[in-house]
Amino acid sequence: MELIVAATVGVLTSAGIYLILRLRTFPVILGMAMLSYAVNVFLFSTGRLATGMPPVLDHHAKHVDPSLYTDPLPQALVLTAIVISFGMTAVLVLISLGAFLEAKHDKIDISDEEADA
Known part of the structure:
Protein backbone atom coordinates (compact mmCIF):
# COMPACT_ATOMS: atom_id res chain seq x y z
CA MET A 1 0.00 0.00 0.00
CA GLU A 2 2.80 2.42 0.87
CA LEU A 3 4.53 1.75 -2.46
CA ILE A 4 1.37 2.59 -4.39
CA VAL A 5 0.87 5.84 -2.48
CA ALA A 6 4.53 6.84 -2.89
CA ALA A 7 4.39 6.11 -6.62
CA THR A 8 1.17 8.11 -6.93
CA VAL A 9 2.74 11.11 -5.20
CA GLY A 10 5.78 10.84 -7.45
CA VAL A 11 3.75 10.58 -10.66
CA LEU A 12 1.48 13.48 -9.68
CA THR A 13 4.46 15.64 -8.75
CA SER A 14 6.39 14.91 -11.95
CA ALA A 15 3.31 15.43 -14.14
CA GLY A 16 2.54 18.69 -12.34
CA ILE A 17 6.08 20.02 -12.81
CA TYR A 18 6.05 18.99 -16.48
CA LEU A 19 2.75 20.79 -17.07
CA ILE A 20 3.90 23.92 -15.25
CA LEU A 21 6.90 24.17 -17.59
CA ARG A 22 4.71 24.03 -20.75
CA LEU A 23 4.45 27.86 -21.20
CA ARG A 24 0.71 27.80 -21.84
CA THR A 25 -1.80 28.96 -19.24
CA PHE A 26 -4.16 25.97 -19.23
CA PRO A 27 -1.42 23.33 -18.71
CA VAL A 28 0.04 25.54 -15.96
CA ILE A 29 -3.32 25.50 -14.18
CA LEU A 30 -3.56 21.72 -14.55
CA GLY A 31 0.02 21.37 -13.29
CA MET A 32 -0.76 23.44 -10.21
CA ALA A 33 -3.83 21.29 -9.57
CA MET A 34 -1.77 18.09 -9.89
CA LEU A 35 0.83 19.45 -7.49
CA SER A 36 -1.89 20.28 -4.98
CA TYR A 37 -3.29 16.74 -5.36
CA ALA A 38 0.20 15.33 -4.75
CA VAL A 39 0.54 17.39 -1.58
CA ASN A 40 -2.92 16.29 -0.44
CA VAL A 41 -2.11 12.60 -0.94
CA PHE A 42 1.21 13.08 0.86
CA LEU A 43 -0.47 14.83 3.80
CA PHE A 44 -3.15 12.15 3.95
CA SER A 45 -0.54 9.40 4.03
CA THR A 46 1.26 10.98 6.99
CA GLY A 47 -1.67 9.97 9.22
CA ARG A 48 -0.82 6.24 8.81
CA LEU A 49 -2.29 4.06 6.12
CA ALA A 50 -4.67 1.69 7.87
CA THR A 51 -7.67 0.36 6.01
CA GLY A 52 -10.95 -0.21 7.79
CA MET A 53 -9.89 1.52 11.00
CA PRO A 54 -11.68 4.54 12.47
CA PRO A 55 -9.76 7.80 12.86
CA VAL A 56 -10.88 8.35 16.47
CA LEU A 57 -10.19 6.09 19.44
CA ASP A 58 -13.20 4.24 20.78
CA HIS A 59 -12.89 3.50 24.49
CA HIS A 60 -15.69 0.92 24.31
CA ALA A 61 -13.82 -1.26 21.80
CA LYS A 62 -11.15 -2.75 24.05
CA HIS A 63 -10.13 -5.51 21.62
CA VAL A 64 -8.56 -3.12 19.07
CA ASP A 65 -4.90 -2.13 19.43
CA PRO A 66 -4.62 1.70 19.71
CA SER A 67 -1.56 1.73 17.45
CA LEU A 68 -3.76 0.66 14.49
CA TYR A 69 -5.86 3.83 14.51
CA THR A 70 -5.23 6.60 12.01
CA ASP A 71 -4.42 10.17 12.96
CA PRO A 72 -7.39 12.51 12.26
CA LEU A 73 -5.28 15.68 12.01
CA PRO A 74 -3.89 15.02 8.48
CA GLN A 75 -7.41 14.22 7.30
CA ALA A 76 -8.62 17.60 8.55
CA LEU A 77 -5.62 19.30 6.91
CA VAL A 78 -6.40 17.61 3.59
CA LEU A 79 -10.03 18.72 3.72
CA THR A 80 -8.91 22.30 4.33
CA ALA A 81 -6.30 22.07 1.56
CA ILE A 82 -8.92 20.78 -0.91
CA VAL A 83 -11.14 23.81 -0.28
CA ILE A 84 -8.23 26.24 -0.56
CA ALA A 103 -4.06 38.92 -25.70
CA LYS A 104 -6.09 36.56 -27.98
CA HIS A 105 -3.73 33.64 -27.13
CA ASP A 106 -2.73 31.67 -24.06
CA LYS A 107 1.02 31.52 -24.63
CA ILE A 108 3.19 32.70 -21.76
CA ASP A 109 5.82 35.13 -23.02
CA ILE A 110 8.99 35.00 -20.91
CA SER A 111 11.14 37.17 -23.18
CA ASP A 112 12.53 40.41 -21.82
CA GLU A 113 10.36 43.32 -22.96
CA GLU A 114 13.25 45.80 -22.72
CA ALA A 115 15.31 43.73 -25.18
CA ASP A 116 12.43 43.76 -27.68
CA ALA A 117 12.19 47.60 -27.66
Whole structure:
Protein backbone atom coordinates (compact mmCIF):
# COMPACT_ATOMS: atom_id res chain seq x y z
CA MET A 1 0.00 0.00 0.00
CA GLU A 2 2.80 2.42 0.87
CA LEU A 3 4.53 1.75 -2.46
CA ILE A 4 1.37 2.59 -4.39
CA VAL A 5 0.87 5.84 -2.48
CA ALA A 6 4.53 6.84 -2.89
CA ALA A 7 4.39 6.11 -6.62
CA THR A 8 1.17 8.11 -6.93
CA VAL A 9 2.74 11.11 -5.20
CA GLY A 10 5.78 10.84 -7.45
CA VAL A 11 3.75 10.58 -10.66
CA LEU A 12 1.48 13.48 -9.68
CA THR A 13 4.46 15.64 -8.75
CA SER A 14 6.39 14.91 -11.95
CA ALA A 15 3.31 15.43 -14.14
CA GLY A 16 2.54 18.69 -12.34
CA ILE A 17 6.08 20.02 -12.81
CA TYR A 18 6.05 18.99 -16.48
CA LEU A 19 2.75 20.79 -17.07
CA ILE A 20 3.90 23.92 -15.25
CA LEU A 21 6.90 24.17 -17.59
CA ARG A 22 4.71 24.03 -20.75
CA LEU A 23 4.45 27.86 -21.20
CA ARG A 24 0.71 27.80 -21.84
CA THR A 25 -1.80 28.96 -19.24
CA PHE A 26 -4.16 25.97 -19.23
CA PRO A 27 -1.42 23.33 -18.71
CA VAL A 28 0.04 25.54 -15.96
CA ILE A 29 -3.32 25.50 -14.18
CA LEU A 30 -3.56 21.72 -14.55
CA GLY A 31 0.02 21.37 -13.29
CA MET A 32 -0.76 23.44 -10.21
CA ALA A 33 -3.83 21.29 -9.57
CA MET A 34 -1.77 18.09 -9.89
CA LEU A 35 0.83 19.45 -7.49
CA SER A 36 -1.89 20.28 -4.98
CA TYR A 37 -3.29 16.74 -5.36
CA ALA A 38 0.20 15.33 -4.75
CA VAL A 39 0.54 17.39 -1.58
CA ASN A 40 -2.92 16.29 -0.44
CA VAL A 41 -2.11 12.60 -0.94
CA PHE A 42 1.21 13.08 0.86
CA LEU A 43 -0.47 14.83 3.80
CA PHE A 44 -3.15 12.15 3.95
CA SER A 45 -0.54 9.40 4.03
CA THR A 46 1.26 10.98 6.99
CA GLY A 47 -1.67 9.97 9.22
CA ARG A 48 -0.82 6.24 8.81
CA LEU A 49 -2.29 4.06 6.12
CA ALA A 50 -4.67 1.69 7.87
CA THR A 51 -7.67 0.36 6.01
CA GLY A 52 -10.95 -0.21 7.79
CA MET A 53 -9.89 1.52 11.00
CA PRO A 54 -11.68 4.54 12.47
CA PRO A 55 -9.76 7.80 12.86
CA VAL A 56 -10.88 8.35 16.47
CA LEU A 57 -10.19 6.09 19.44
CA ASP A 58 -13.20 4.24 20.78
CA HIS A 59 -12.89 3.50 24.49
CA HIS A 60 -15.69 0.92 24.31
CA ALA A 61 -13.82 -1.26 21.80
CA LYS A 62 -11.15 -2.75 24.05
CA HIS A 63 -10.13 -5.51 21.62
CA VAL A 64 -8.56 -3.12 19.07
CA ASP A 65 -4.90 -2.13 19.43
CA PRO A 66 -4.62 1.70 19.71
CA SER A 67 -1.56 1.73 17.45
CA LEU A 68 -3.76 0.66 14.49
CA TYR A 69 -5.86 3.83 14.51
CA THR A 70 -5.23 6.60 12.01
CA ASP A 71 -4.42 10.17 12.96
CA PRO A 72 -7.39 12.51 12.26
CA LEU A 73 -5.28 15.68 12.01
CA PRO A 74 -3.89 15.02 8.48
CA GLN A 75 -7.41 14.22 7.30
CA ALA A 76 -8.62 17.60 8.55
CA LEU A 77 -5.62 19.30 6.91
CA VAL A 78 -6.40 17.61 3.59
CA LEU A 79 -10.03 18.72 3.72
CA THR A 80 -8.91 22.30 4.33
CA ALA A 81 -6.30 22.07 1.56
CA ILE A 82 -8.92 20.78 -0.91
CA VAL A 83 -11.14 23.81 -0.28
CA ILE A 84 -8.23 26.24 -0.56
CA SER A 85 -6.88 24.64 -3.74
CA PHE A 86 -10.34 24.70 -5.33
CA GLY A 87 -10.62 28.42 -4.62
CA MET A 88 -7.13 29.14 -5.91
CA THR A 89 -7.80 27.11 -9.07
CA ALA A 90 -10.91 29.19 -9.71
CA VAL A 91 -8.90 32.40 -9.27
CA LEU A 92 -6.18 31.15 -11.63
CA VAL A 93 -8.75 30.17 -14.26
CA LEU A 94 -10.33 33.62 -14.13
CA ILE A 95 -6.95 35.37 -14.35
CA SER A 96 -5.86 33.23 -17.28
CA LEU A 97 -9.22 33.71 -19.01
CA GLY A 98 -8.84 37.48 -18.66
CA ALA A 99 -5.32 37.30 -20.07
CA PHE A 100 -6.53 35.12 -22.95
CA LEU A 101 -9.34 37.49 -23.83
CA GLU A 102 -6.97 40.47 -23.75
CA ALA A 103 -4.06 38.92 -25.70
CA LYS A 104 -6.09 36.56 -27.98
CA HIS A 105 -3.73 33.64 -27.13
CA ASP A 106 -2.73 31.67 -24.06
CA LYS A 107 1.02 31.52 -24.63
CA ILE A 108 3.19 32.70 -21.76
CA ASP A 109 5.82 35.13 -23.02
CA ILE A 110 8.99 35.00 -20.91
CA SER A 111 11.14 37.17 -23.18
CA ASP A 112 12.53 40.41 -21.82
CA GLU A 113 10.36 43.32 -22.96
CA GLU A 114 13.25 45.80 -22.72
CA ALA A 115 15.31 43.73 -25.18
CA ASP A 116 12.43 43.76 -27.68
CA ALA A 117 12.19 47.60 -27.66
